[in-house]
Amino acid sequence: MNWITSIVRPKIQSLLRRETPDNLWIKCPETGQMVFHKDVEQNLNVIPGSGYHMRMPSDARLKHMFDGGQFDEIKVRDVPTDPLKFKDAKRYTDRLKDARTRTGMHECVRTGYGTLDGTPVTISVQDSDFILGSLGMGAGEAIIAGMEEAVRRGTGYIIFTASGGARMQEGIFSLMQLPRTTVAVQRLKLSKKPYIVVLTNPTTGGVTASYAMLGDVHIAEPGALICFAGPRVIEATIREKLPEGFQRAEYLKDHGMVDMVVPRKDMRSTLSTLLNVLTKTPKINNLASPDQDAA
Amino acid sequence: MRAYLDFEKPIAELEAKASELRSMLEKGSAASLGDEARRLEIKAYQSLKELYAGLSPWQKTQVARHPERPHFTNYIEHLIEDFVPLAGDRAFGEDEAIIGGFGRFRGQSICVIGQEKGSDTESRLRHNFGMAKPEGYRKAIRLMELADRFDIPVLALVDTAGAYPGIGAEERGQAEAIARSTEACLQLGVPNISVIIGEGGSGGAIAIATASHVMMLEHAIYSVISPEGAASILWRDGTRAQEAAVSMKITAQDLIKFGVIDQIVVEPAGGAHRDPAKAVSHAGKAIAAALTQFTGKSKEEIRELRAAKFLAIGRKV
Numbered sequence: 024m025n026w027i028t029s030i031v032r033p034k035i036q037s038l039l040r041r042e043t044p045d046n047l048w049i050k051c052p053e054t055g056q057m058v059f060h061k062d063v064e065q066n067l068n069v070i071p072g073s074g075y076h077m078r079m080p081s082d083a084r085l086k087h088m089f090d091g092g093q094f095d096e097i098k099v100r101d102v103p104t105d106p107l108k109f110k111d112a113k114r115y116t117d118r119l120k121d122a123r124t125r126t127g128m129h130e131c132v133r134t135g136y137g138t139l140d141g142t143p144v145t146i147s148v149q150d151s152d153f154i155l156g157s158l159g160m161g162a163g164e165a166i167i168a169g170m171e172e173a174v175r176r177g178t179g180y181i182i183f184t185a186s187g188g189a190r191m192q193e194g195i196f197s198l199m200q201l202p203r204t205t206v207a208v209q210r211l212k213l214s215k216k217p218y219i220v221v222l223t224n225p226t227t228g229g230v231t232a233s234y235a236m237l238g239d240v241h242i243a244e245p246g247a248l249i250c251f252a253g254p255r256v257i258e259a260t261i262r263e264k265l266p267e268g269f270q271r272a273e274y275l276k277d278h279g280m281v282d283m284v285v286p287r288k289d290m291r292s293t294l295s296t297l298l299n300v301l302t303k304t305p306k307i308n309n310l311a312s313p314d315q316d317a318a
Numbered sequence: 319m320r321a322y323l324d325f326e327k328p329i330a331e332l333e334a335k336a337s338e339l340r341s342m343l344e345k346g347s348a349a350s351l352g353d354e355a356r357r358l359e360i361k362a363y364q365s366l367k368e369l370y371a372g373l374s375p376w377q378k379t380q381v382a383r384h385p386e387r388p389h390f391t392n393y394i395e396h397l398i399e400d401f402v403p404l405a406g407d408r409a410f411g412e413d414e415a416i417i418g419g420f421g422r423f424r425g426q427s428i429c430v431i432g433q434e435k436g437s438d439t440e441s442r443l444r445h446n447f448g449m450a451k452p453e454g455y456r457k458a459i460r461l462m463e464l465a466d467r468f469d470i471p472v473l474a475l476v477d478t479a480g481a482y483p484g485i486g487a488e489e490r491g492q493a494e495a496i497a498r499s500t501e502a503c504l505q506l507g508v509p510n511i512s513v514i515i516g517e518g519g520s521g522g523a524i525a526i527a528t529a530s531h532v533m534m535l536e537h538a539i540y541s542v543i544s545p546e547g548a549a550s551i552l553w554r555d556g557t558r559a560q561e562a563a564v565s566m567k568i569t570a571q572d573l574i575k576f577g578v579i580d581q582i583v584v585e586p587a588g589g590a591h592r593d594p595a596k597a598v599s600h601a602g603k604a605i606a607a608a609l610t611q612f613t614g615k616s617k618e619e620i621r622e623l624r625a626a627k628f629l630a631i632g633r634k635v
Contacts (some may be wrong), residue, residue, distance in 0.1 A: 104634040105569050106576065111552040138389070151533060160632050167629070189542045191551065194566045195578050198520060198542040199631045202528040203408075204501050206625045231493035232521040251493035251521070252483030260483050270488060280491050 051075050053246075067287045069105060072148050076224060076244050076287055079290065081128065081150035084183060085135045088146050094135030094203060099168045099177070102160040102251025107194050115192040118154065126153050130161035131186075134169035136176060140295040142304055144181060145173035151185040151225070159190030163200030166234060170207040170218075179217040179298050184235045188253075201233040208237045218296065219300040220282065222249050241281040241292070243272035249281070323380050326578060329588075331371065332362035335474040340422075345502035371552060373537060375563040379461040379545055381589045382516045383535040390417055390434040393515065396598040398423055399604075404586075406457060410490060414453035415446040415482070416526075418461040420470065424606055429465035430473030431458045431526055431548055435516070448517075449482035459495075462510075469609050471609060472510035474503075474526040477564050481522030499525035504624060506530075507617025511608050513583065514538045514570075527624035530624045531608040534570035535601065536585040540578070542570040578631055581608070 048057045051070040067087065068077040079087075086092035102187050109115040118165055123129060129218040136145050140249030149156045156162075166182065175182035179262035189197040224247035231251050243249060250270040258265060268274050275281045285293050301307065322330040326432050338357045339355035342394055373381065381387070394401050401421035405412045418431035431600035433450060436442035438490075503510060503526065512529035518540030527540075534540060543551070546565035550556040583604045612620060 100633075102632065106632070106635045107565065109565055111565075135630070143544055163632075166502075175401075190602065191543060191548055191566075194635075195540060195576065196632045199578060199628070200526055201497075201521060201524050202500055202504060203631065205497070205504055206628055209501065209625070211502060226580060229521055232496040233500065234497075236497040237493075237495040250488055251481065251496070256483045257485065257488065261476045261485065265485065269485070278489055278491065280494060 024086070026075050027080065043263045048075070052077075058097045058146060064302070065143065069287050074245065074286070076246060078151055078185070079287070080152065081148040081185055083117075084148045085146065087179075088139060088310040089135060089137035090139065090141065090145045094137035094146075097136060097168055097172050099161070100132070101136075102164050105192070106160075106190065106196055107195070109192040111192070122154050122287065128153050130159075130165055130167035132169070134163045134172065136178070136219075139291070139298065142295070142298055142302070143176065143178045143198050144150040144298060145169055145176065145178050147180075147182040149183060149185045149230075151187065155187030156230075157187050157190035157195050157197070158183045159180070159193040160200065160201050162186075162190070163203050166276055167207040170211045173216060174211055174316060177214070177216065179296060180211055180300060181219045181221065181298075182234065182238075183223055184226045184230055185220045185223045186228065186230040188230065197229065200291065201229055204234040205237065208234050212239075217298060219297060221290065221294075222275075223247050224255045225249070227253055229249070236280070239301070242293065243275060244290075245279045245284055245286055249275050321385055323377070323384065325377050325380075325392075326366075326369070328337065329362055329366050332358055332365065336362060347546040366592075367536050370537070370585075370588055374560075375566075375569050376525060376540070376545065376560040377431050379536045379539050379559075379563050381591075382539045383458065383465055384439070384589065384591045386591040387516055388590050388598055389437060389516070390432045391437075391479060391596050392594055393432075393475055393601065394430065396595060398428065401430070403543045404457075404461060407453045408455070410452045411457060413446075413451050413457060415442055415448055415450035415478075416454035416458055418457055420461075420465075423473070423602075427468075427470045429460055429461055429470050431472065432515075433478040433522075435477055437593045447478060448478045448480060449604075450478065450522060451487045452490045452492050455495035455499040457483075459499050459524055460556075462499075462502045462506060466506050466508055469508055471508045471612075472506060472513040472529075473605060474510060474529060476514045476518050476523045476527045477513055477516035478519045478522045479517055480519035481525070493521075496521045500528050503528035505517070505621070506626075507620055508625075509609060509612035509615075510624075511605055512526070513605065514540050515601070517544075519544060528628070530612060530627075531535065531580050533581040533583050533601075533604055533608070534573065534579050535583050535590060535597065536570055537589055538570055539563075539568040540570070540573055541566055576632075576635060 048061050049063050051073050053075045054073045068079045105115045133146040133147050217240050219240045222243040226235050226249045273282045276284050326581050336358035339351050343351050398421040403419035405476040417434050422428050433448040435448035459504035462601045510529040511531045512527040514534040545559040548554045549558040570582045583601050584597045586593035
């Protein structure tokens with residue numbers, strides 16, 4: 024070992040490393056193409072060339088949806104931690120702690136109240152970065168709180184779903200979130216304000232089998248996996264290969280389960296129009312109305 | 319010949335010896351053998367009672383899946399008069415994994431829905447082992463709506479490993495069918511009683527188990543995922559199902575402590591399969607008592623009580 028290998032090379036390497044952090048380039052999961060991460064971020068986390076929709080962090084999603092990126096975050100009541108005292112490879116309490124430290128979120132669902140093109144609205148976002156967006160007591164309580172907030176404020180309610188399914192570490196309490204969130208959906212429906220579900224990749228299991236499939240309108244992001252039983256479970260059961268595009272957003276539209284597949288760049292304007300039409304909100308813009316033209 | 323579970327081996331031996339003595343006795347052997355046979359029978363019964371008082375969650379899983387355990391059809395035979403099964407979802411087809419219809423329970427009209435697993439190869443195939451497809455849940459919705467309109471209470475007998483995971487089921491909206499069925503349960507202005515008689519497997523169960531009053535048989539299980547499924551996801555090893563059964567807390571005794579279920583129905587010594595008629599009769603008594611809680615309540619009150627009960631689950635554990 025000489026001074027070049029022991030001093031100069033590490034220095035050069037550390038310089039190089041500083042300039043090329045691991046996440047500088049993103050590989051498109053579909054085409055394998057390498058893309059500069061800033062370009063992806065600026066494109067609403069959609070790969071510019073292929074149009075592949077990457078996960079959009081809940082914070083970016085909420086800021087993107089609300090006017091001026093401004094919203095009030097809705098508080099959620101505390102839920103018991105780890106009622107089963109569950110431990111697999113790791114203690115569940117440690118798993119929760121790690122997820123909270125790493126993501127800065129308390130649970131996988133965040134809710135904001137604000138305006139979308141001037142129309143008041145309540146929006147929840149489920150973030151698959153937090154324990155796969157799995158549905159447990161915390162997420163269930165957050166969704167109930169979001170829906171109750173919409174009822175209280177008399178606004179429409181939009182939820183962006185993303186979930187690997189049940190939070191298995193909470194066992195039966197996870198299953199109980201199906202009827203619990205459904206109670207909240209029913210109360211929301213009684214308020215006669217629109218309930219719009221945006222299904223993002225992936226939305227599966229207990230989430231699809233409850234609030235995600237009970238919307239007044241279902242919108243899906245392109246290519247999103249949306250299913251009850253995951254492809255691996257089905258393959259293991261029937262022991263045959265699944266058809267191309269099976270359980271993807273476009274497949275669900277073909278089978279009548281979603282109203283439309285909307286690319287992320289058009290999501291905001293689609294939701295805005297839908298919300299205003301369904302709530303009979305008059306259109307506000309700078310153009311003169313036909314009546315005024317006549318006068 | 320009784321089907322013994324692996325952990326019942328000592329009892330199988332005692333009972334085999336006793337019945338051997340009994341047959342010798344019939345052939346004219348010494349009367350003293352009768353006393354010995356009796357002694358063995360009492361011993362077998364005592365050990366059986368002790369064994370079943372301390373079943374592990376995995377043993378309960380085996381009991382809940384016992385082939386001779388009373389199924390939906392047995393409950394109908396013993397409890398419901400004039401049962402008229404109805405078929406079809408009026409959209410796609412008929413799914414015999416879920417049976418539903420109207421009849422009379424202790425003189426009063428009742429709507430009964432539930433999964434039937436089947437009892438031999440032919441009927442198991444016909445009922446798809448109690449794993450329903452969207453048509454099954456949509457039939458359940460149709461019947462619940464009918465019951466609600468005619469002011470007839472609903473009884474759900476839950477016994478399924480889960481909703482069927484297949485291409486056709488996904489294609490026709492398995493998730494949506496389950497979600498709507500749960501919603502239909504919550505929409506009922508008549509009381510609904512659910513009894514987990516064997517396995518309460520995940521979304522496939524909750525779709526009809528969301529009830530005003532939820533009961534479980536003493537050795538039934540109720541879970542978000544089967545022990546095998548949990549093991550294969552958590553440890554990527556399906557053979558660790560026994561561990562998963564313990565950590566998932568799937569027994570009636572755990573779930574009543576959690577406030578997830580309202581009542582446990584006691585099974586005969588040695589499990590429901592030892593004396594199906596008695597097990598069904600215990601359930602019948604419990605169902606009759608549960609229904610009386612709701613007499614005189616308005617549709618609005620019944621809906622509100624059910625909604626409030628589910629919202630309260632987990633808020634104080």
